[in-house]
Amino acid sequence: MTRQAFCRRQVLQCTDAPPKLLITSDYFLQSVMPGLPEDQIVGSVLDAIAEQRLPAGTKLGEQALSDLFGCNRANVRRALATLAAQHVVELRPNRGAYVMTPSPREARNVFQARRAIERTIAREAAGRSTPEDIAFLRRNITEEAQAKATGDKPGELRASRDFHLRLARIAGNDVLERFLSELTMRSTLILGLYSPQGSSCCAEDEHARIVDALERADSEALVSLTTSHLEHLEAGLNFDDKPRAKLTLEDQLAPWRDPSQAV
Amino acid sequence: MTRQAFCRRQVLQCTDAPPKLLITSDYFLQSVMPGLPEDQIVGSVLDAIAEQRLPAGTKLGEQALSDLFGCNRANVRRALATLAAQHVVELRPNRGAYVMTPSPREARNVFQARRAIERTIAREAAGRSTPEDIAFLRRNITEEAQAKATGDKPGELRASRDFHLRLARIAGNDVLERFLSELTMRSTLILGLYSPQGSSCCAEDEHARIVDALERADSEALVSLTTSHLEHLEAGLNFDDKPRAKLTLEDQLAPWRDPSQAV
DNA sequence: TCATCATAAATTGTTAACAATCTGTGATGA
DNA sequence: TCATCACAGATTGTTAACAATTTATGATGA
Structure with missing residues (x-):
């Protein structure tokens, strides 16, 4: 199987899983608490990263987030700007937001x-x-x-x-x-x-x-x-092996982890 | 002419011009350099604060900024979110963005x-x-x-x-x-x-x-x-007197410096 | 089989119009 | 004189449509 075709299969596997992003949008809190929608997004993404539910390199699509949190894309974009300012998310122009992959x-x-x-x-x-x-x-x-x-x-x-x-x-x-x-x-x-x-x-x-x-x-x-x-x-860190993600697989194959990104 | 010198000259040119906010929107850099418009805004505001051209409490209106930098309000809002994430700007919901007033x-x-x-x-x-x-x-x-x-x-x-x-x-x-x-x-x-x-x-x-x-x-x-x-x-700091701004006047009278803001 | 290219789909970026909220002004009445 | 209130203007927040770009897919030809 070619590398290209393999990637395609992986993409399908990833996308057909119902919860694409492992972020919990708590509708109870969302409706009861006074927080602004963008703060909700920022908080949820930070929580997800802090608990390693969102591994490095994960794409944070605007549509996906706005659907998840029931808000418009403008709020999502502001939230992503805030996350990028904290160097937890990387903003690549015209390509979207990705969880930062530290070198x-x-x-x-x-x-x-x-x-x-x-x-x-x-x-x-x-x-x-x-x-x-x-x-x-x-x-x-x-x-x-x-x-x-x-x-x-x-x-x-x-x-x-x-x-x-x-x-x-x-x-x-x-x-x-x-x-x-x-x-x-x-x-x-x-x-x-x-x-x-x-x-x-x-x-x-x-x-x-x-x-x-x-x-x-x-x-x-x-x-x-x-x-x-x-x-x-x-x-306890080990920089000798190539950077890997949690499950050792799904990462190596992910289409967004291209070599040009390495810092 | 060095880039730095060019910027400085722009500052002089801009400050005597009508614009209320002492922020330089460097049209040269803006048109030539590849930077995104929001980065331009963030950089200019940070420069202005770093040189005390923008005193604490100054309102950063969205319209004013989008006019100054010749971009739409969406970019301004993203820039303000970035500045707020650095605690240099304070975002008050429904009221706008203000240069932070540290307690x-x-x-x-x-x-x-x-x-x-x-x-x-x-x-x-x-x-x-x-x-x-x-x-x-x-x-x-x-x-x-x-x-x-x-x-x-x-x-x-x-x-x-x-x-x-x-x-x-x-x-x-x-x-x-x-x-x-x-x-x-x-x-x-x-x-x-x-x-x-x-x-x-x-x-x-x-x-x-x-x-x-x-x-x-x-x-x-x-x-x-x-x-x-x-x-x-x-x-060398003196916390006894009430917080004052640069020119001792223009500030006391400014409408945005209301007491409720004190932290 | 492999690489290249064109096309379609999806995603990001931009814009403008509209709604909601706040601010300032002046009128009213005690 | 002072406080209250209503109203007009200005500002922020939201939404949807459109444009630009990237990405995925399939066809073509060596």
Whole structure:
């Protein structure tokens, strides 16, 4: 079978699956909550990426999104512009929007930025945590462990992300919190591309020790634990193999993953 | 004529013209360069903010922008969404887009984030600078001094911003560079609101000493000089008086600066 | 079989008209 | 004088149709 014909078959397989995009448009929230439609789209896409339901390279068609969320294309376009500004989505003129595919270099930069930001967050968070914060974080750790035990990868990723973002919240700096939010999103894409198949995203005992240090308000320990935690995360990446997507197949064959895109 | 010089000339030509918004729509670049219209808008607005031609609170009307740049409102809306994603513009539903007015709390967070990021940039930049980089930075310092001497505030701000962004470029991390780009923009808004009238944005000898340390590849000195430089900058802010705009008048009277907006 | 090319379908980009909302102005009445 | 209200103008939000471009498909010929 020719490569061309093979691609066609794959396209058919992909398109005939009822939910083309693994994004949940929650009609309950949509009708009840006051949020603007474009915020709904942005939030849903970010959630989907954060839980690796949307792998890198996925096309985000305007029609598909406007159908999913029951709004017009103008809103979709604004949402995509917002996502592109966060470097989570790539806008190719006349071709559409695609979930960003981070290069190895970009991956290193993202993790370096995370170290810079989370170090400061750790220093600031020490001594500012309330008992509620500690309780939240400990509960989060058990949640992550449970998700990992049951093979619930999205749940595991969500828990891990929530852990880091909660620390940012404790530190009390909106700016750093937003930067970290973007970086964790991009980290998820990176992990999806470059981390060995079954590897978990965070070693749980590291999170536990971070909470211990936080509870003791041990600023120095908190900083060094956070730093090494991120270094371990980055060390687990493997850039030698070609970037792959979740299921090892469907990606190599996808028509949009052309070589010219490589950065 | 260099592209930069051309842009500057355009600025002068445009500012004495009727257009209410001090944004230059460079028709030369617009017609020749391949950039999308929305990128033109985003770039021009960012430039205008970076040089304090657009003070905090200025309304960015859709009609005005689409007239200025000769494009349709759809492009303007996308551009505004991009600017809003960078927290440089505030989108108020049904009311329009306004240049962000940072609160004192936001100001502190921005500078804390800058310290976190620029420290890492300093550490990475040490030992990576080329002779061209050093030459650029020394030239930049004299440019800034000259702008300060001639009372060219926009030129001074641009030079100072270019200095910090060049360091980020030297450090070689796109992610940190983009974050810093956003933060310097917001810093300019903050300085416009909270810094005493005549104060200059950066002490020039501090920049000079930073370049010296960079040339010596003295990582430790570079980090500490950068940190203290930012601390001096932040220490020069005055949050006691009410936030004011550049010309002390035109702002107090402006209809859009209502008290309910204060955060 | 393979590459090239033309054509049809699908997708993105643009435009203009219309609806909804906000803002400013002036009249009214206490 | 002051507050309230209605109305006209201006601005933002939405929609649908159309144009431009890309992508998929099939035919043609070496």
